Amino acid sequence: MIIVLKINISQEQKEHVIQLLEEHGLKAVVSHGVERTIVGVIGSEENVLKAKPHVEALEGVESVVRILKPFKLVSREFKKEDTVVDVRGVKIGARRVVAIAGPCSVENKKMMFEIADEVKKGGATILRGGAYKPRTSPYAFQGLGRHGLEILAEARERTGMPVCTEIMDTRDIEAFEEFADILQVGARNVQNFNLLKEVGKSKKPVLLKRGMMTTITEYLMAAEYILSNGNPNVILCERGIRTFEDMTRNTLDLSAIPLIKSLSHLPIISDPSHGTGKRDLIPPMAKASVACGADGLILEVHNCPEKALSDGAQSLYPSMFVKLMEELKPVAHAVGREI
Ligand code: PEP
Ligand code: MN
Secondary structure, X not given: OEEEEOOOOOHHHHHHHHHHHHHOOOEEEEEEOOOOEEEEEEOOHHHHHHHHHHHHOOOOXXXXXXXXXXXXXXXXXXXXXXXXXXXXXXXXXXXXXXXXXXXXXXXXXXXXXXXXXXXXXXXXXXXXXXXXXXXXOOOOOOOOOHHHHHHHHHHHHHHOOOEEXXXXXXXXXXXXXXXXXXXXXXXXXXXXXXXXXXXHOOOOOEEEEOOOOOOHXXXXXXHHXXXXXXXXXXXXXXXXXXXXXXXXXXXXXXXXXXXXXXXXXXXXXXXXXXXXXXXXXXXXXXXXXXXXXOOEEEEEEOOOHHHOOOOHHHOEOHHHHHHHHHHHHHHHHHOOOEO
């Protein structure tokens, strides 16, 4: 349920609304839009239905609308304007399409610094790199752990770029609070509800990747977990889903981008690296992503992909990244954006 407040509502009347909701065991999330202030109501269906007639009778309330979709706080009904997530001054969801780039895994300081310098030159504004890696095989490189986070923080000092890195375990939250700028929740953890609740309590922006088998409703419900725990700064990411097709690593579901934009106010970026698994498919799919409205791209780049400890086959050479960023300019302009 959402409550639309009258423009001239007094502070006292507003407090009455919130108090009444709390008396019914409900939580209020206030959103100050450009035109109006809206209160999102969260709680059980039963309590919402009980509270509704009482809320409608309160002074200062213009209307009460039930949201029939299961996702509430992430929905366009709750917030009409696009959410812009600010990551240390880099805005995701605004006119400029943001490029997040870097290696799949942080392997050592030298390679991290080299790649960071290259992607910065090419126009990336956020650096990526995994320190804790979700690998299919327990025998594969698992990431440098905390040391990887420290290297990322040094790369941020060196380049000025904020860093985006994946968190897999609630027990690591303190280290991520200290070193990371964006907490990435990977495809495999999209429905790890304890992790979603934990990053929901954080003040850091969260990059929530779509799972390889999540429907759009399930995906938006995962984002709802984060918002309902108090963190409004969620960036969505289409990274490909599993289909019958086995020539690509995943099937990049580009139609999800405009569809999610119509359903939600949250920014959404595209990951053609994991979406295709093949280096040569990344430039065309990156362009298609920008053309269909993606607010950003997350791209794997490696200075020596043949020797990469993970995802070498889908890592761009730095020169390919630089070329792609140039080629993306006219595409962005064609859809009223910049890169
Ligand atoms: C990654 O970004 O390196 C990663 C593991 O991505 P995903 O969770 O989309 O597979
Ligand atoms: Mn990867």
